[in-house]
Amino acid sequence: MRPAEHTGPAAGPTAGPTAGPTAGPTAGDAHTAPARGTSGPPRRGKQAALAAGLLVALGLLLLVGLASVAFGARAMPLTAALDAFLAPDGSSDHTVIRELRVPRTLLGIGVGAALGLAGALMQSLTRNPLADPGILGINEGAALGVTLALGLFGLTDPAVYVWFAFAGAAGASVVVYSLGASGRTGGGPVRLALAGIAVGMVFHAVSSAILRLDSQTYDRMRFWLTGSLAGQTADTALRLAPFLAAGLVLGLFLGRPLNMLSLGDDAGRALGVAVGRTRAQTAVAVTLLCGAATAAAGPLWFIGLAVPHAVRAVVGHDMRWVLPYSALVAPVLLLGADIVGRLIARPGEVQVGIMCAAIGAPIFILMARRRRLAAL
Numbered sequence: 132m133r134p135a136e137h138t139g140p141a142a143g144p145t146a147g148p149t150a151g152p153t154a155g156p157t158a159g160d161a162h163t164a165p166a167r168g169t170s171g172p173p174r175r176g177k178q179a180a181l182a183a184g185l186l187v188a189l190g191l192l193l194l195v196g197l198a199s200v201a202f203g204a205r206a207m208p209l210t211a212a213l214d215a216f217l218a219p220d221g222s223s224d225h226t227v228i229r230e231l232r233v234p235r236t237l238l239g240i241g242v243g244a245a246l247g248l249a250g251a252l253m254q255s256l257t258r259n260p261l262a263d264p265g266i267l268g269i270n271e272g273a274a275l276g277v278t279l280a281l282g283l284f285g286l287t288d289p290a291v292y293v294w295f296a297f298a299g300a301a302g303a304s305v306v307v308y309s310l311g312a313s314g315r316t317g318g319g320p321v322r323l324a325l326a327g328i329a330v331g332m333v334f335h336a337v338s339s340a341i342l343r344l345d346s347q348t349y350d351r352m353r354f355w356l357t358g359s360l361a362g363q364t365a366d367t368a369l370r371l372a373p374f375l376a377a378g379l380v381l382g383l384f385l386g387r388p389l390n391m392l393s394l395g396d397d398a399g400r401a402l403g404v405a406v407g408r409t410r411a412q413t414a415v416a417v418t419l420l421c422g423a424a425t426a427a428a429g430p431l432w433f434i435g436l437a438v439p440h441a442v443r444a445v446v447g448h449d450m451r452w453v454l455p456y457s458a459l460v461a462p463v464l465l466l467g468a469d470i471v472g473r474l475i476a477r478p479g480e481v482q483v484g485i486m487c488a489a490i491g492a493p494i495f496i497l498m499a500r501r502r503r504l505a506a507l
Contacts, residue, residue: 181452184445188459192240195466199236200228204473204480234365239469239483240462241368241375242360242428245420247461248382250435251442251453252420255389256413259323260440264300264421265432267327271334272303273425274356278338282348289370289426297422299334304414306330335430355429358484360469363427371423378419379458385413386451393448431484433491434461440494464490 201212207224214220215228246264253262264270276299280292307330311323338356342349354361388409392399396406424431442456465483468490472481 181446185455185459188456188463192459192463192466195463195470196236196240199239199466199470200232202470202474203227203232204477206477230364231361234363234368235360235469236466237365238363238368238427239360239466241372242424242431243434243462243465244379244458245375245424246431246434246465247438247457247459248379248454249417249420249424250461251439251450251457252382252385252389252413252417253435254439255393255450255453256410257323258393261321261324261436263433263436264417264424265331265430265434266324266436268303268307268329268331268334269300269327269417269421270425270430270432271331271338272299272301272306273297273422274430275299275303275334275338276422277426278341278352281352282341282345289367293371293374293423293426296426297418300418300422300425303330303334304418331430354482357482358429358431358487359482360428360465361480361482367427371427374419374423378416378423381412382416382420383454383458385409385416386449386454389413389450393450429484431465431487433487433494434465437491437494438464 197212201209205224205227207227211224212228215225219225219229250263253264253267254260273296276295276297277292279299280286280295286292286295307323307327310330311326342352342356388399388404391402391404392406392409394402399406399409438461439453439457442453442460446452446456465487468486469483472483472486475481
């Protein structure tokens with residue numbers, strides 16, 4: 132793995148989780164399926180506006196991606212970014228842009244889209260507004276799987292250790308849901324979140340203990356464990372891209388059945404939804420997304436929590452729009468946090484995992500204190 136521009140390496144793996152069955156708010160509190168049979172100019176106008184909004188989000192993502200290539204911990208002229216592609220001369224500036232910043236930006240887009248989409252899928256499937264790959268311990272489970280692969284078995288190929296990340300994410304999902312749903316009160320949103328945080332801390336402690344036994348592996352993974360896009364090469368991105376792409380495609384096609392399931396299992400069946408199959412497909416999508424994202428960038432918190440809520444505040448609860456919007460807006464937030472982390476500590480950098488936590492933690496606290504959630 133390659134060093135960042137001015138910091139140590141950020142090796143990276145981890146795995147994604149699956150979302151368990153649901154608990155929490157009723158169909159009224161959950162996502163309401165869009166009204167059927169309504170048509171005419173107002174509805175067509177809204178659909179056109181939402182489609183235009185997707186183009187705006189895509190344009191914003193392209194701008195942030197260009198900024199990620201142009202700005203970094205190492206100061207260089209803006210023209211260097213353009214020259215690196217139009218007239219590369221092998222200089223150190225051009226090498227940094229082509230071999231470090233471009234793979235880092237592409238990886239940030241893929242990881243951000245994966246986490247945003249996974250968060251939206253988990254919140255819809257579990258009907259839990261606090262569901263997030265980080266908060267529910269899925270990312271830490273994936274991180275533990277990668278730590279085992281690297282620290283105990285010496286596996287360094289991302290295409291190999293990503294399977295350990297998948298196993299860790301899936302295992303974490305089962306443990307968290309089992310703990311959160313136990314007892315007479317069932318698995319309310321806050322209860323599941325607390326179970327996820329507790330299990331995630333245990334997994335993190337085990338990962339740290341394993342790495343303390345091997346100082347060489349720890350030095351290679353310490354930035355990755357914080358959550359970092361630095362130090363990844365184009366080869367790593369290419370090896371993990373099929374898993375990210377498969378999870379994204381599968382997740383984006385689940386909007387309609389999840390809309391129906393938001394009305395309840397019985398209503399979903401009456402509308403022709405295969406409830407078991409939809410839950411299984413969602414779990415597979417979440418596992419692919421979280422596992423590959425964690426393997427690439429380490430355990431990142433709050434992206435999957437904050438973005439779907441912000442998206443629903445703008446586009447409503449129709450999952451056919453929430454899912455693609457989340458997949459586009461999340462990488463904007465992740466790359467934006469990464470750029471700020473590179474600029475505020477020159478010539479070093481603040482890891483993107485720290486920046487995401489600084490942004491997302493206040494949002495989580497505000498959500499957890501809402502009266503509607505406190506009563507669950």
